[in-house]
Amino acid sequence: MQVQAHAKLNLTLDILGRREDGYHEMQMVMQSVALSDLLTITPGTGQVRANLSYLPADGRNLAQMAAAAFCQATGQDVPVDIAIQKRIPVCAGLAGGSADAAAVLRALNQHTRAGLTPFQLAQVGAGVGSDVPYCVLGGTALAEGRGERLTPLPPLPVCQVVVCKPPFPVSTPRLFARVDLRKITRRPDTAGVVAALEAGDLAGVAHRLYNVFEDVLEPRRRAKIDEIKAQLIDCGALGASMTGSGPTVFGLFDSPQAARRAEQRLREQYREVFLTQTV
Ligand code: ATP
Numbered sequence: 275m276q277v278q279a280h281a282k283l284n285l286t287l288d289i290l291g292r293r294e295d296g297y298h299e300m301q302m303v304m305q306s307v308a309l310s311d312l313l314t315i316t317p318g319t320g321q322v323r324a325n326l327s328y329l330p331a332d333g334r335n336l337a338q339m340a341a342a343a344f345c346q347a348t349g350q351d352v353p354v355d356i357a358i359q360k361r362i363p364v365c366a367g368l369a370g371g372s373a374d375a376a377a378v379l380r381a382l383n384q385h386t387r388a389g390l391t392p393f394q395l396a397q398v399g400a401g402v403g404s405d406v407p408y409c410v411l412g413g414t415a416l417a418e419g420r421g422e423r424l425t426p427l428p429p430l431p432v433c434q435v436v437v438c439k440p441p442f443p444v445s446t447p448r449l450f451a452r453v454d455l456r457k458i459t460r461r462p463d464t465a466g467v468v469a470a471l472e473a474g475d476l477a478g479v480a481h482r483l484y485n486v487f488e489d490v491l492e493p494r495r496r497a498k499i500d501e502i503k504a505q506l507i508d509c510g511a512l513g514a515s516m517t518g519s520g521p522t523v524f525g526l527f528d529s530p531q532a533a534r535r536a537e538q539r540l541r542e543q544y545r546e547v548f549l550t551q552t553v
Pocket of ligand 1: 328329334336337358365367369375
């Protein structure tokens with residue numbers, strides 16, 4: 275089977291508090307985009323490989339972890355080989371690994387006719403990673419808790435998205451460690467985004483994009499994120515934000531020409547730039 279694994283964007287990301295189990299209580303509006311990895315799943319012996327040599331090619335690969343979780347949850351033994359053609363930038367806030375895991379779950383559910391509902395499949399995914407349940411469902415959704423409590427939302431009106439990953443890594447655990455809840459002064463208007471989605475108001479969503487992690491970045495990194503956002507807006511984006519724990523920045527466009535202009539301009543400066551659209 276060949277399956278696509280779609281990247282996700284955070285239209286909003288808020289951290290509401292710290293839980294007793296050490297995790298943070300999150301509130302995020304998530305959106306899938308067409309930018310995707312391609313997975314080829316064949317009967318085999320449980321091998322996994324990707325076109326990027328630095329990705330784990332063993333049980334640490336989230337795709338293989340998902341296959342194991344599926345077998346455990348359904349009591350089936352489905353030995354498969356998984357070949358991953360990576361197109362989603364890695365460690366970028368785009369949930370690429372989680373998307374691969376979710377794609378494996380969906381494919382095995384279909385192939386084995388196990389008949390798990392999307393919500394049951396999402397529950398299996400929760401054991402693999404916090405973003406996997408959302409990636410199983412996809413589309414537009416509110417994710418709460420660690421990300422596993424999902425409420426589907428009306429879809430974001432289809433629009434062009436320019437995605438730009440600046441060439442520096444952001445460590446998610448280190449970023450969480452820098453979070454000081456008392457110092458978060460600006461938060462996304464999550465209710466406003468949900469209301470704009472209900473009204474089918476793309477500009478209303480785009481004007482409210484915000485991610486609290488932007489405030490937690492080191493000033494040097496933050497300046498780079500702000501600069502990319504400013505370029506996207508300058509080229510005609512209705513709104514721009516960082517996704518996940520970064521460092522990827524994206525802009526939403528209602529004009530394909532403006533989106534192409536932004537893509538070209540950013541390509542002159544950055545290697546990982548994509549023109550995609552919401553799905
Ligand atoms: P998120 O937005 O969920 O925080 P991310 O985009 O920041 O995710 P990923 O690209 O999903 O990060 O990768 C995070 C880590 O997971 C990397 O260290 C990578 O080595 C590991 N990993 C395991 N399996 C995969 C996979 N199939 N694809 C990408 N990364 C994987």
